Amino acid sequence: MKRREFLKISAALGAAGTMPTLLGGCAAKPLPGSGVVTTSPTICNMCFWQCAGTLYQEDGRPWKVVGHPDDPHCDGRLCTRGTGGIGAYLDPDRLRQPLLRVGKGGDQQFRAVSWEEAFDHIAQRMQAIAERHGKDRLALFSHGDGGNHFHRMLQAFGSHAYAHPSFAQCRGPRATAFALTYGESVGSPDRTDMGNSRCIVLIGSHIGENLHNSQVQSLARALDNGATLITVDPRFSVAASKSAHWLPIRPGTDIALLLAWMNVLINERLYDQDYVALHCNGFEQLVRHVQPFNPEWAYLETGIEPAKIRETARAMADAAPAALVHPGRHVTWYGDDTQRCRAIAILNALLGSWGRPGGFYSQEKVDLPEYPAPKPDKPATDWKAVLQPDFPLVGTGISNRLVERSVGADAFFKGWFVYATNLPMTLPGARDQIAAAAQSLDLVVVVDTMPAEITGFADVVLPECTYLERFDELRNKPERTPTLALRMPAFEPRYQSRPAWWMAKGIADRLGLGHYFPWQDLSEVLDWQLRQVGSSLDEMQKKGVKRFPRKGPIYFEPGRPIRFKTPSGKIELYSSLLADNGQDPLPRYTPPDRPPEGFFHLNYGRAPAHTFGRTINNPQLFELMPENAVWVHPSAAARLDIASGDYVALENPNGRRSNRVRVRVTERIRPDSVFLVHGFGHTDGRQRLARNVGADDADLMHNVKIDPIAGSTGMRASFVTLKRVGKGELT
Amino acid sequence: MIEEVLATARYNPKIDPTLGIWTWEISFYLFMGGMAAGIMLFAAWAVLSRKGDQLVFAHSRFALWAPVVLSLGMTTLFLDLEYKLHVFRFYTSLQATSPMSWGAWVLVLIYPLMIGQALSTLRQGYPMLAGLVNRVPGGGRVMRACEAQRRMIAWLVIPLAVCLGIYTGVLLSAFGARPFWNSGVLGLLFLISGMSTAAVLPILAGANPPERHFFEVVDIGLITAELVLIALLLINLATGGAQHIQALALVTGGQYTVPFWLWFVLPGLLVPVVFELVAARRYRWLGLTAAALVVYGGFMLRYLMVEIGQVSRWTDYAIQFDPQLLHRLVQ
Amino acid sequence: MTTYAMVIDTRTCIGCGDCVVACKNENKVPAGLNRDWVVEATRGEYPDLQTEFRSERCNHCGHATCVSSCPTGASHYWKDTNIVLVAEEKCTGCKACIAACPYDARLIMHPQGYVDKCTFCHHRVDQGLDPACVSSCPTHCMHFGMLDDRDSNVSRLLRERRHKVLLGETGNDPHVYYLL
Numbered sequence A: 001m002k003r004r005e006f007l008k009i010s011a012a013l014g015a016a017g018t019m020p021t022l023l024g025g026c027a028a029k030p031l032p033g034s035g036v037v038t039t040s041p042t043i044c045n046m047c048f049w050q051c052a053g054t055l056y057q058e059d060g061r062p063w064k065v066v067g068h069p070d071d072p073h074c075d076g077r078l079c080t081r082g083t084g085g086i087g088a089y090l091d092p093d094r095l096r097q098p099l100l101r102v103g104k105g106g107d108q109q110f111r112a113v114s115w116e117e118a119f120d121h122i123a124q125r126m127q128a129i130a131e132r133h134g135k136d137r138l139a140l141f142s143h144g145d146g147g148n149h150f151h152r153m154l155q156a157f158g159s160h161a162y163a164h165p166s167f168a169q170c171r172g173p174r175a176t177a178f179a180l181t182y183g184e185s186v187g188s189p190d191r192t193d194m195g196n197s198r199c200i201v202l203i204g205s206h207i208g209e210n211l212h213n214s215q216v217q218s219l220a221r222a223l224d225n226g227a228t229l230i231t232v233d234p235r236f237s238v239a240a241s242k243s244a245h246w247l248p249i250r251p252g253t254d255i256a257l258l259l260a261w262m263n264v265l266i267n268e269r270l271y272d273q274d275y276v277a278l279h280c281n282g283f284e285q286l287v288r289h290v291q292p293f294n295p296e297w298a299y300l301e302t303g304i305e306p307a308k309i310r311e312t313a314r315a316m317a318d319a320a321p322a323a324l325v326h327p328g329r330h331v332t333w334y335g336d337d338t339q340r341c342r343a344i345a346i347l348n349a350l351l352g353s354w355g356r357p358g359g360f361y362s363q364e365k366v367d368l369p370e371y372p373a374p375k376p377d378k379p380a381t382d383w384k385a386v387l388q389p390d391f392p393l394v395g396t397g398i399s400n401r402l403v404e405r406s407v408g409a410d411a412f413f414k415g416w417f418v419y420a421t422n423l424p425m426t427l428p429g430a431r432d433q434i435a436a437a438a439q440s441l442d443l444v445v446v447v448d449t450m451p452a453e454i455t456g457f458a459d460v461v462l463p464e465c466t467y468l469e470r471f472d473e474l475r476n477k478p479e480r481t482p483t484l485a486l487r488m489p490a491f492e493p494r495y496q497s498r499p500a501w502w503m504a505k506g507i508a509d510r511l512g513l514g515h516y517f518p519w520q521d522l523s524e525v526l527d528w529q530l531r532q533v534g535s536s537l538d539e540m541q542k543k544g545v546k547r548f549p550r551k552g553p554i555y556f557e558p559g560r561p562i563r564f565k566t567p568s569g570k571i572e573l574y575s576s577l578l579a580d581n582g583q584d585p586l587p588r589y590t591p592p593d594r595p596p597e598g599f600f601h602l603n604y605g606r607a608p609a610h611t612f613g614r615t616i617n618n619p620q621l622f623e624l625m626p627e628n629a630v631w632v633h634p635s636a637a638a639r640l641d642i643a644s645g646d647y648v649a650l651e652n653p654n655g656r657r658s659n660r661v662r663v664r665v666t667e668r669i670r671p672d673s674v675f676l677v678h679g680f681g682h683t684d685g686r687q688r689l690a691r692n693v694g695a696d697d698a699d700l701m702h703n704v705k706i707d708p709i710a711g712s713t714g715m716r717a718s719f720v721t722l723k724r725v726g727k728g729e730l731t
Numbered sequence B: 001m002i003e004e005v006l007a008t009a010r011y012n013p014k015i016d017p018t019l020g021i022w023t024w025e026i027s028f029y030l031f032m033g034g035m036a037a038g039i040m041l042f043a044a045w046a047v048l049s050r051k052g053d054q055l056v057f058a059h060s061r062f063a064l065w066a067p068v069v070l071s072l073g074m075t076t077l078f079l080d081l082e083y084k085l086h087v088f089r090f091y092t093s094l095q096a097t098s099p100m101s102w103g104a105w106v107l108v109l110i111y112p113l114m115i116g117q118a119l120s121t122l123r124q125g126y127p128m129l130a131g132l133v134n135r136v137p138g139g140g141r142v143m144r145a146c147e148a149q150r151r152m153i154a155w156l157v158i159p160l161a162v163c164l165g166i167y168t169g170v171l172l173s174a175f176g177a178r179p180f181w182n183s184g185v186l187g188l189l190f191l192i193s194g195m196s197t198a199a200v201l202p203i204l205a206g207a208n209p210p211e212r213h214f215f216e217v218v219d220i221g222l223i224t225a226e227l228v229l230i231a232l233l234l235i236n237l238a239t240g241g242a243q244h245i246q247a248l249a250l251v252t253g254g255q256y257t258v259p260f261w262l263w264f265v266l267p268g269l270l271v272p273v274v275f276e277l278v279a280a281r282r283y284r285w286l287g288l289t290a291a292a293l294v295v296y297g298g299f300m301l302r303y304l305m306v307e308i309g310q311v312s313r314w315t316d317y318a319i320q321f322d323p324q325l326l327h328r329l330v331q
Numbered sequence C: 001m002t003t004y005a006m007v008i009d010t011r012t013c014i015g016c017g018d019c020v021v022a023c024k025n026e027n028k029v030p031a032g033l034n035r036d037w038v039v040e041a042t043r044g045e046y047p048d049l050q051t052e053f054r055s056e057r058c059n060h061c062g063h064a065t066c067v068s069s070c071p072t073g074a075s076h077y078w079k080d081t082n083i084v085l086v087a088e089e090k091c092t093g094c095k096a097c098i099a100a101c102p103y104d105a106r107l108i109m110h111p112q113g114y115v116d117k118c119t120f121c122h123h124r125v126d127q128g129l130d131p132a133c134v135s136s137c138p139t140h141c142m143h144f145g146m147l148d149d150r151d152s153n154v155s156r157l158l159r160e161r162r163h164k165v166l167l168g169e170t171g172n173d174p175h176v177y178y179l180l
């Protein structure tokens, strides 16, 4: 018998719920808000931007969430998903009680258990793993606010390894590249000063579909102020449609374009000479390096006219230093991503935009002391050096690597905690590997709000309550203005769901590690912390958001040298660290793989209505966009004899087939590519709205390119072909 | 290429993907309304033309059919209302710009009149019924008064019945928002069609040969007029704006071409008029068939007009997502 | 007579649909029904393209054909304004107003059968607030105000920017404007 079969959380356990009446059939009268209205502060958790907002209830029933006017993340307005946040709370398909995998007559099943039983089981297995293999054999995968509590519990136990998919599947190459160049990362929220930019260059980043709130707002402000927008995207994205220049680049050739831009800026002496002289290192090497890469050369790679390359380079130079080449965010594309991000970082340095208005500002956060709880011991050995020695420049866990190190009887890891990340849809083409890892692991704990694909691999499923039902740590992010924001429960947790801090503390108690959580309720921690900075929980419950004064200037002072946190103390156009590590110290262009005959580039991205797969089942957002469609250019559609509204399955060269997906024939896509919005194609039948609608891009990715510097997974080198299917087939 | 898609899913019932507010109930009501108008007109004509001896059925029996026919129509109209309890609201105001409001009030005026008209024929046409009415207190007196004012009533009936007949068309044509309806011809077309369906009723009801012949001749004229009006309607559309031209395309190659020409114009107008012209006098069954086809054609006209009008629209947005999926929300 | 108008900047509208969700929440619009929606209109051929996003709703027409076709007076102008409302207690559900709207902006809403539609959030306007959709829009591309006031935001925008309305040729005198 298999040790761990993929389990669907069965209907019997889910206890069929009906749609809450609130969503159906309310009278128009009485007028909205004429009842008794109460409010409470929250921080949106519909994505990771963490906008502060206010939840409204009318006569004790959820009414609406709106943005907090004092919050720099949202400037008083939530995005589409944030506005639909109540749907996450109301979702009748939410996980309701702890579940335990049990063997039953040769079959495996989930049994609903009490929290005590779940905790006991977890503690027991953890101790068994520690005895047999060592205390450091548990890995944490986490993408969300509550993950820190599990991190603390695991560190206290002796397992320090963790990974956020927001590194190796998302921002890793950018963080690495900017740290190599400027000694600092771009941060989250991104420190882009778009509202003041005169020229913005978007390399792929599809702000507008990517709804990171203040990014969207500041881009709109820039457009209002007449900034020139240049968008490089193989697809006519929303941002492209707002652009003065759209460069429909051949997929995967961005470094060629970036090198050509540098070539023009340097050879036409359009770069910021004072800035480069004052702040940068390695300019001469760069000048020599870019000489061969003139626009004529780049044209052959990118398909973008030399004249257009020159024109756009000049437009940037005209606006500099208020010219921002946006660093992008999800940048794990073709495996040479750190190099591409380096090229972007260098281009910004040539424009002199780092530290300047309209470029990148410096961020500050509040000096918030940590609660006086005992610190877990430092590990004896550095797990990163053990597990990912080939990526010495990476300071965090590489999720795909941790998964690899969990497969097989002699694998390093013996147990997983998975907090708020749906690994089978998040790691490209890794479904089989995750299933194999689940086979060999002794313990898989999944903490989620929904029955997601990852819960099917769990031994123990712990249902977390949604953000509207819990306290979390204070939000203290680097920002333009240092700001604290509070998330507090507006409702009692529905069903038996509980907050992450409560679970982590409960497990720690079972393990005899309770003293690492020396408080009863997280609110005590928050109140203590707030009092150290002259506020209190009471004040924050009323205010929601509090701003604090800045300490330093937001931009560089003109003419004054800066000490950057790089080896040379300068902006490293030529990266000494890369050279030392045997990598290209200046960005090198590698031509990408081309699709085989009959195949298309598999392009993917965001849609404003959804966050990955986590919102598809949210009734309010499902209603806005119930499925994804595959975008196909009319010429390709004609060749394949398909039309808008037809259903097809996508198939990769290995014969992996997607769920059926609707066709949208549109001019907005290159003839050599198809496009899918990521997050659809849920297979877990317990998500009654989302089940079996649309196609999942992750499962089709067959040609994952590992970045040699960041270890991240390049996801854009995969190809698909389209197979016609009848309606109703494959559902 | 122009691609206009709904970026957010929208599937408002009765509006998407095309308007679907009215179905057979309204078609049937318009059909019966027109027919009732026609009945009243012929019954009045029989009185005013002093051809009572020739048009026996029309003169003495036909008038009673009008309230029956209209009431059946009113019933389906009522069935169509979404908020039936509020039906009285039609009579708490008169909305000068709303044909439907006018229609509601015309019905109020026309009912007494059509009942008066029927009462004035009752003793001649339906002695049994007259006996019943007589038994109602004051019934006999009213009946006799109606008989006395029979010509007067007939004179009043003419304009009001014309109003009723035209109204059934104006009800639709007033909707500028539905290009296919939006033609001045529609009122007249529905009046003529209503008269045509009324004209064949005596034939179906077994009127004597001279009366049958009279109505056949009248009907040939009416159908001819109808064909001309339909041609005008289509020409009107062809010379209209982009929306009208698109609306016309629905019956000239579009999705309603076959129903319109093959199920309506051919069997509902052309076949019966040919039968009436060539052979109805020789073969009674042909006359009956023609009459039945005219009734069928009258209904089809309303049915198709109501349908096609709703499909024709000013906006035309493609739907990106499978609307069926939204049903999951309410399951 | 006060004329309210909504002015939406297509240069910054990104088609995100926040306005749609905000409306549904604010006005408790039942699942499956929409008072507003977003249209994406693309012209041209790759790579020479233009895409426009439009958040659409009732136009609160100066010559509202839905009002003029309503047989009971249920469809009416709110106070002395161009805001078109439906008085639920007068509505028979005859659907004449639905047929009369060239924008297909109406919807049958209540299970009991009265017609419902965008109200320009008059309950908020009454309190001096912007409609819910306007105040949620993350790009600030929606504006609301009085046309009669020359100094209002909307008057100024319409004076300064090229704009259009939808289906002006119907003569309905719509009051949702799109800046180009």
Ligand SMILES: Nc1nc2c(c(=O)[nH]1)N[C@H]1C(S)=C(S)[C@@H](COP(=O)(O)OP(=O)(O)OC[C@H]3O[C@@H](n4cnc5c(=O)[nH]c(N)nc54)[C@H](O)[C@@H]3O)O[C@H]1N2
Pocket: A047, A048, A170, A171, A203, A204, A205, A206, A207, A209, A210, A211, A212, A232, A233, A234, A235, A237, A249, A250, A251, A252, A253, A254, A328, A329, A330, A331, A333, A603, A604, A605, A606, A607, A608, A609, A610, A611, A612, A716
């Ligand atoms: N609504 C919504 N917003 C989100 C999220 C969400 O789930 N939903 N997720 C958030 C998160 S975590 C992240 S990381 C960000 C990601 O958002 P971004 O950083 O903006 O993501 P990208 O992958 O850069 O952008 C995808 C775009 O890249 C284009 N593209 C594809 N191949 C190439 C290529 O070879 N070259 C170039 N130049 N462009 C290419 C695609 O056509 C598409 O338009 O979005 C955030 N915002």
Ligand SMILES: Nc1nc2c(c(=O)[nH]1)N[C@H]1C(S)=C(S)[C@@H](COP(=O)(O)OP(=O)(O)OC[C@H]3O[C@@H](n4cnc5c(=O)[nH]c(N)nc54)[C@H](O)[C@@H]3O)O[C@H]1N2
Pocket: A045, A143, A144, A146, A165, A166, A169, A170, A171, A329, A330, A419, A420, A421, A422, A423, A425, A426, A427, A428, A447, A448, A449, A450, A452, A464, A465, A466, A467, A604, A605, A611, A612, A613, A614, A678, A697, A698, A699, A715
């Ligand atoms: N194929 C493909 N893969 C990708 C991407 C892509 O575009 N295409 N994008 C990449 C990027 S940029 C990123 S950042 C990652 C994101 O990857 P993930 O963070 O894994 O993305 P989600 O699908 O949002 O999965 C989050 C899980 O958290 C659960 N959840 C939501 N709210 C809560 C909560 O409050 N508590 C708990 N405990 N659980 C919660 C959800 O139910 C869901 O199962 O994916 C990456 N992977």
Ligand code: SF4
Pocket: A044, A045, A046, A047, A048, A049, A050, A051, A074, A077, A078, A079, A080, A081, A082, A083, A211, A212, A213, A214
């Ligand atoms: S960007 Fe949108 S979804 Fe993300 S936190 Fe902000 S409001 Fe919520």
Ligand code: SF4
Pocket: C008, C012, C013, C014, C015, C016, C017, C018, C019, C020, C038, C053, C055, C136, C137, C138, C139, C140, C141, C142
């Ligand atoms: S919320 Fe604003 S930007 Fe988004 S679709 Fe609506 S009008 Fe456009």
Ligand code: SF4
Pocket: C057, C058, C059, C060, C061, C064, C065, C066, C067, C084, C100, C101, C102, C103, C104, C105, C106, C117, C172
């Ligand atoms: S848009 Fe339609 S519903 Fe709104 S006022 Fe105009 S006609 Fe009436």
Ligand code: SF4
Pocket: C069, C070, C071, C072, C073, C074, C075, C086, C090, C091, C092, C093, C094, C095, C096, C097, C098, C114, C115
């Ligand atoms: S459905 Fe109601 S609001 Fe509409 S026309 Fe009829 S009575 Fe008036």
Ligand code: SF4
Pocket: C022, C023, C024, C026, C027, C035, C036, C057, C117, C118, C119, C120, C121, C131, C132, C133, C134
């Ligand atoms: S004005 Fe109010 S009712 Fe109308 S669409 Fe906007 S939010 Fe909805």
Ligand SMILES: [Mo]
Pocket: A166, A169, A170, A171, A329, A330
């Ligand atoms: Mo991400």
